[in-house]
Amino acid sequence: MTTADPVRRRVSARLRILLWLLLVMAVALGAVATATRSVLLRDVDHRINGLLVQEATEFENFVEQGIDPRNGARFTDPRELLRLFLVRQYADPDEELLGLVENPGTHPSNMVQQREALKFEPLAEDRTALIEVFESPQATGTVHRPQGDIRWAKVEVGAGTGHPDTAFVVAIHPAAEQEKAESIFTMLLAISGVALLMTTGIGWAVAGRILQPVRLVRTTAAQLTEQDLTRRIPVQGRDDIAALAETFNAMLDRLERAFAAQREFADDAGHELRTPITIVRGHLELMGDDPAEREETVRIVMEELDRMSRIVEDLLLLAKAVRPDFVTPEPVQLGELTADVFVKARALGDRSWQLAEAVDAEIRLDPQRITQAMVQLAQNAVQHTLPGQRVAIGSRSREDGIELYVADSGPGVTAQDAEVIFERFRRGTAARGTRATGAGLGLAIVKAIAVGHGGQVELRTTEGQGATFVLVLPREEATL
Ligand SMILES: Nc1ncnc2c1ncn2[C@@H]1O[C@H](COP(=O)(O)OP(=O)(O)O)[C@@H](O)[C@H]1O
Ligand SMILES: [Mg+2]
Numbered sequence: 110m111t112t113a114d115p116v117r118r119r120v121s122a123r124l125r126i127l128l129w130l131l132l133v134m135a136v137a138l139g140a141v142a143t144a145t146r147s148v149l150l151r152d153v154d155h156r157i158n159g160l161l162v163q164e165a166t167e168f169e170n171f172v173e174q175g176i177d178p179r180n181g182a183r184f185t186d187p188r189e190l191l192r193l194f195l196v197r198q199y200a201d202p203d204e205e206l207l208g209l210v211e212n213p214g215t216h217p218s219n220m221v222q223q224r225e226a227l228k229f230e231p232l233a234e235d236r237t238a239l240i241e242v243f244e245s246p247q248a249t250g251t252v253h254r255p256q257g258d259i260r261w262a263k264v265e266v267g268a269g270t271g272h273p274d275t276a277f278v279v280a281i282h283p284a285a286e287q288e289k290a291e292s293i294f295t296m297l298l299a300i301s302g303v304a305l306l307m308t309t310g311i312g313w314a315v316a317g318r319i320l321q322p323v324r325l326v327r328t329t330a331a332q333l334t335e336q337d338l339t340r341r342i343p344v345q346g347r348d349d350i351a352a353l354a355e356t357f358n359a360m361l362d363r364l365e366r367a368f369a370a371q372r373e374f375a376d377d378a379g380h381e382l383r384t385p386i387t388i389v390r391g392h393l394e395l396m397g398d399d400p401a402e403r404e405e406t407v408r409i410v411m412e413e414l415d416r417m418s419r420i421v422e423d424l425l426l427l428a429k430a431v432r433p434d435f436v437t438p439e440p441v442q443l444g445e446l447t448a449d450v451f452v453k454a455r456a457l458g459d460r461s462w463q464l465a466e467a468v469d470a471e472i473r474l475d476p477q478r479i480t481q482a483m484v485q486l487a488q489n490a491v492q493h494t495l496p497g498q499r500v501a502i503g504s505r506s507r508e509d510g511i512e513l514y515v516a517d518s519g520p521g522v523t524a525q526d527a528e529v530i531f532e533r534f535r536r537g538t539a540a541r542g543t544r545a546t547g548a549g550l551g552l553a554i555v556k557a558i559a560v561g562h563g564g565q566v567e568l569r570t571t572e573g574q575g576a577t578f579v580l581v582l583p584r585e586e587a588t589l
Contacts, residue, residue, distance in 0.1 A: 123316045130312050138301035149290035157281050161262035164279040168264050187266045187275040205280040209243050230256045232280040257284040322354045338365040377534040381548045385413040423550040430557035436475040444469040447504040454487035459496045465503035482558040485551045486515035486578045493519035510584040516577035521570040531556045
């Protein structure tokens with residue numbers, strides 16, 4: 110193939126399913142990771158706040174109750190108070206406890222209790238930060254530094270003691286705790302990445318498997334031609350995709366049958382028409398000069414042409430029967446219609462015609478088509494009876510609809526024939542070979558007209574005691 114196939118360029122359903130799956134999963138996993146991270150970080154924050162408050166309270170208690178061991182009295186020198194307090198404290202790894210006295214930034218006269226485990230630049234050695242904390246009017250705060258934030262709380266002790274610039278400071282470095290949260294976040298992201306990768310693989314495979322019948326339907330449909338409708342899609346499993354394959358196969362069955370029926374129809378029609386053509390040809394070829402012979406030939410030829418035109422008309426009618434406008438119902442007085450049919454039928458031959466019964470009701474049907482069907486039935490009755498034999502025509506109502514019937518007193522129909530005579534071009538065993546009557550299309554037309562009205566044709570016959578053909582039309586249809 111040299112031309113580009115536009116179908117190929119479309120994004121396949123498989124890819125679309127996979128992309129949507131991945132998108133949804135990525136969003137969900139990302140949301141979980143981010144939410145976990147923010148919960149953990151908030152936790153760290155809460156813990157640090159708690160620690161700050163705890164240390165500050167401890168110091169405040171000491172200020173209130175602390176006794177100088179050298180003289181057993183309350184502290185008078187805040188530096189001494191700080192020194193003693195700090196000596197007794199043990200700081201956590203991320204914690205610094207400081208006593209700040211008189212501008213610690215310029216005079217390194219601050220005291221540091223413990224900071225051995227600090228992994229980052231301590232507040233005690235960061236003068237700028239120290240000054241910021243020391244001079245802050247707030248009791249707690251955060252110093253933002255490029256090396257890492259510091260959370261702090263401050264208790265001033267100098268006021269009223271003559272040493273106004275003395276303060277206890279607890280500083281906590283949250284970086285390590287925050288890093289833990291971040292590493293959990295990173296781990297979650299990594300797990301999500303792996304999950305997405307696995308989803309990609311499994312999703313691609315599963316979507317491919319599930320959609321395989323769809324591809325099969327496509328390739329099968331592409332391979333179908335009018336000549337070869339035999340291909341079918343193998344049905345696997347029981348899901349809706351399998352149902353699709355089944356539906357598609359069923360559609361192919363119907364198509365195949367329809368095409369076969371059409372071919373058969375054309376074959377039958379051709380065959381039926383060939384016979385009169387051959388007869389006409391033969392007679393014309395052999396026609397001599399004798400006027401009597403000529404007259405006879407013309408008569409035969411005219412007869413055959415009539416026959417042909419009847420067949421063609423019938424075929425056209427049958428072809429039309431599948432169209433929705435085949436019957437155009439209108440309100441009809443059934444009694445009048447029955448009487449009309451009776452009058453028309455009577456002209457068909459010298460029989461003992463009887464108008465058996467007629468329902469007096471207004472119903473909806475196509476009077477032309479129904480008359481056509483009834484005349485067809487009457488014609489058959491004439492063909493299967495002898496002059497003087499009884500043929501009855503009538504209509505009656507029944508529970509679920511109405512009936513129109515033609516009952517004759519001829520030989521009836523054998524059970525074997527009864528099965529086939531409604532098919533087109535099918536004639537009864539007795540009639541085969543005789544060319545006097547039609548091509549076997551009459552009852553097919555009657556049936557098409559009944560079906561077109563939503564009804565059916567029934568045959569009630571007892572061999573040797575006549576046949577009764579009944580048009581059964583539904584009342585719903587009739588009373589509409
Ligand atoms: N009233 C009847 N009595 C007996 N046989 C009948 C009657 N009507 C139809 N048939 C049988 O049904 C066959 C099909 O009828 P139809 O479709 O009208 O075709 P055709 O009249 O051309 O033979 C006839 O060949 C005949 O064998
Ligand atoms: Mg007939």
